[in-house]
Amino acid sequence: MAKNSKPRGYGTVLQEGNGFRAYGYVLDDAGKKKPTKKRFTTEKEAWDWLEALNRRNKTLTMEDGEAAPETVAEMMRAWLRKKDRQRRFEGKPDQKTWDEYRSIIIAWHAPAVGSVRLDSPSLRKKLIQHQNAIDKAVSDKTHRPLSASRKHNLWMPLRSAFRYGAQEGWISPDPMASIEKFAVESTSPREKVMPKVDADKFRDWLEVQGCNHRAGVCRLRWELAFEYGRRQGEVLGLHWDHVYLTDEEDKSFMEVAKKAKTRPWKHGCSKNTKGEWKCEKQARYCPNKHGGGIHIEDGTKGGKQVKPQIPLDSDVVTMFIAHKKAQDRERAAAVEHRTKSLLDPSHEGLVFTQPLTQRPYGPRHDATIFEKLLKRAGIKTPYHIHQIRHTAATELSDSTGGDLPNIAGILGHKSITTTMGYIGPDIDARRKALASAKALRMERKKKAAANVSGAVEAQPEPAGE
Ligand SMILES: [Zn+2]
Ligand SMILES: [Zn+2]
Structure with missing residues (x-):
C-alpha cells in the first residue's frame, strides 16, 4: 500500500475523479518513446499495468552488439532481432508473422519467465511451470481453454529462442530440449x-x-x-x-x-x-x-x-x-x-x-x-x-x-x-463394384464358349444379348 503517486522513473499513477490514471511510455518500432496513459478503478491495477508496460519496454530496448544475453528476456529479444534480419533480407518470416512473435513474447513469455537468468539452476523448473500455466490458460475472447494449435503457436517462439541461444553458446544444455512441446491435433476425414x-x-x-x-x-x-x-x-x-x-x-x-x-x-x-x-x-x-x-x-x-x-x-x-x-x-x-x-x-x-x-x-x-x-x-x-x-x-x-x-x-x-x-472411401462398396464388373465379364465369356461348343454340337441357343 506504500505505492502512491510518487514518480518511479518509468511513469506515475495519479488519482483522477473516483479512479486512477497511469502515465507511462511505450516504444515504437524505431525505439522512440511515446507517452501513453490509461484509466483504472483501483490504484493497484494502475501500477500493475505500468509494471507490465515497463517490463515490455525493457525487452525492446536491447540494442545490437550488446553483451551476451543474461536473462530469458534478453535472449528472446536477440532471437527477435535475428528474425527481423531474416525478415528484411530473406522476406521470411513476413511482417505479420514477426509482429505475432513479438506480441506473443510480450504478452505471454516476458511477464512469466523474462526475468529468469539463463544460469539460474531453477530455469528448467520455471519453464515447466510456465508451460503448465499456458496449458491451463483460458482465452480472453472466448473464455474457453486454448486450443492445442494455439498453445503450440504460443510455445514456438520461446522454444526457438532457446534453440538459438544454445546455438550461440549462451546456454548449455538447452533446457527446452528435454521439455515436451505442445502437440498439434491432426484430423483425418x-x-x-x-x-x-x-x-x-x-x-x-x-x-x-x-x-x-x-x-x-x-x-x-x-x-x-x-x-x-x-x-x-x-x-x-x-x-x-x-x-x-x-x-x-x-x-x-x-x-x-x-x-x-x-x-x-x-x-x-x-x-x-x-x-x-x-x-x-x-x-x-x-x-x-x-x-x-x-x-x-x-x-x-x-x-x-x-x-x-x-x-x-x-x-x-x-x-x-x-x-x-x-x-x-x-x-x-x-x-x-x-x-x-x-x-x-x-x-x-x-x-x-x-x-x-x-x-x-x-x-x-x-x-x-x-x-x-x-x-x-x-x-x-x-x-x-x-x-x-x-x-x-x-x-x-x-x-x-x-x-x-x-x-x-x-x-x-x-x-x-x-x-x-x-x-470417404468405402472399400467394401468398391470391392462389390469390382466384383460385379468381373462377374459380368465372366458371364460373357461363358456365353461365348457355350456358343462355340453349341455350334459344334448343333444345340439350340438363345440369341446373344
Ligand atoms: Zn462502446
Ligand atoms: Zn425436445
Missing part, C-alpha cells in the same frame, strides 16, 4: 465421424430419456442431427412454420430454410480523438452495443437458395409431437411465472427454445449440452457436434450404395465434391 457404435449407444440412451428439457435432454434435437445430418445452425434456427406434420403416412416433411448464427456485438458509442471507443470496454460490454447475438438468417450454409425439403418418417413425427407438447407446457409456465424474456421478436416460434426464458440456444450453449449428454450416456470420447453430420452422411452412403446426388440433396450440399469429402 475418418476421424471426423462419430463411430456407429457410439452413435447407436447415444441414440438408444436418448430414446429412453425423451424430451425432458428442464434436465437438458431433447431427443428431437439430436435425432435431427443423427437421422437427417442437419447442421447445428439449421437445427437451432428451425421454425415451426417450416415443419409440416400430418397424420397421413409419408406426407410429413420439413423445409430447412433458416439458420441460426451468432454475430459479434458492435459498439454503440463513438470514438474519441485518439481513436479509442468512449466506453473503454469490449464491444459486448458497451452500454449501447448492437448487432450481436443470435440471428435467424435466410438459407443454409450451402447458400441463401439452398433450402432442402426433408421427408419426416413417422417415428420422427412422433418425436416432434412429444417435443411440442413439452415446449407448449414450458412456454405457458414461462408466461405465467414471467420468466419468458425474448430479446428479439424474430426468435418467436422456434422449435428449440430454452425452457425458462423461451430464448433460442446459442451454438456454445448447445455444444456444452452435447458434452454433458455424452458423459451421461456413458460415452468417453468428447465428440464434436459436427461429427454427427459425418456419421449421418456415412450411414446414407452405405444404405444407398453411394447415391451421391441424392445424399448431396439431403445434406444441402451445393456440390457433390463436398459430399464426397464427408463420405
Whole structure:
C-alpha cells in the first residue's frame, strides 16, 4: 500500500475523479518513446499495468552488439532481432508473422519467465511451470481453454529462442530440449465421424430419456442431427412454420430454410480523438452495443437458395409431437411465472427454445449440452457436434450404395465434391463394384464358349444379348 503517486522513473499513477490514471511510455518500432496513459478503478491495477508496460519496454530496448544475453528476456529479444534480419533480407518470416512473435513474447513469455537468468539452476523448473500455466490458460475472447494449435503457436517462439541461444553458446544444455512441446491435433476425414457404435449407444440412451428439457435432454434435437445430418445452425434456427406434420403416412416433411448464427456485438458509442471507443470496454460490454447475438438468417450454409425439403418418417413425427407438447407446457409456465424474456421478436416460434426464458440456444450453449449428454450416456470420447453430420452422411452412403446426388440433396450440399469429402472411401462398396464388373465379364465369356461348343454340337441357343 506504500505505492502512491510518487514518480518511479518509468511513469506515475495519479488519482483522477473516483479512479486512477497511469502515465507511462511505450516504444515504437524505431525505439522512440511515446507517452501513453490509461484509466483504472483501483490504484493497484494502475501500477500493475505500468509494471507490465515497463517490463515490455525493457525487452525492446536491447540494442545490437550488446553483451551476451543474461536473462530469458534478453535472449528472446536477440532471437527477435535475428528474425527481423531474416525478415528484411530473406522476406521470411513476413511482417505479420514477426509482429505475432513479438506480441506473443510480450504478452505471454516476458511477464512469466523474462526475468529468469539463463544460469539460474531453477530455469528448467520455471519453464515447466510456465508451460503448465499456458496449458491451463483460458482465452480472453472466448473464455474457453486454448486450443492445442494455439498453445503450440504460443510455445514456438520461446522454444526457438532457446534453440538459438544454445546455438550461440549462451546456454548449455538447452533446457527446452528435454521439455515436451505442445502437440498439434491432426484430423483425418475418418476421424471426423462419430463411430456407429457410439452413435447407436447415444441414440438408444436418448430414446429412453425423451424430451425432458428442464434436465437438458431433447431427443428431437439430436435425432435431427443423427437421422437427417442437419447442421447445428439449421437445427437451432428451425421454425415451426417450416415443419409440416400430418397424420397421413409419408406426407410429413420439413423445409430447412433458416439458420441460426451468432454475430459479434458492435459498439454503440463513438470514438474519441485518439481513436479509442468512449466506453473503454469490449464491444459486448458497451452500454449501447448492437448487432450481436443470435440471428435467424435466410438459407443454409450451402447458400441463401439452398433450402432442402426433408421427408419426416413417422417415428420422427412422433418425436416432434412429444417435443411440442413439452415446449407448449414450458412456454405457458414461462408466461405465467414471467420468466419468458425474448430479446428479439424474430426468435418467436422456434422449435428449440430454452425452457425458462423461451430464448433460442446459442451454438456454445448447445455444444456444452452435447458434452454433458455424452458423459451421461456413458460415452468417453468428447465428440464434436459436427461429427454427427459425418456419421449421418456415412450411414446414407452405405444404405444407398453411394447415391451421391441424392445424399448431396439431403445434406444441402451445393456440390457433390463436398459430399464426397464427408463420405470417404468405402472399400467394401468398391470391392462389390469390382466384383460385379468381373462377374459380368465372366458371364460373357461363358456365353461365348457355350456358343462355340453349341455350334459344334448343333444345340439350340438363345440369341446373344
Ligand atoms: Zn425436445
Ligand atoms: Zn462502446
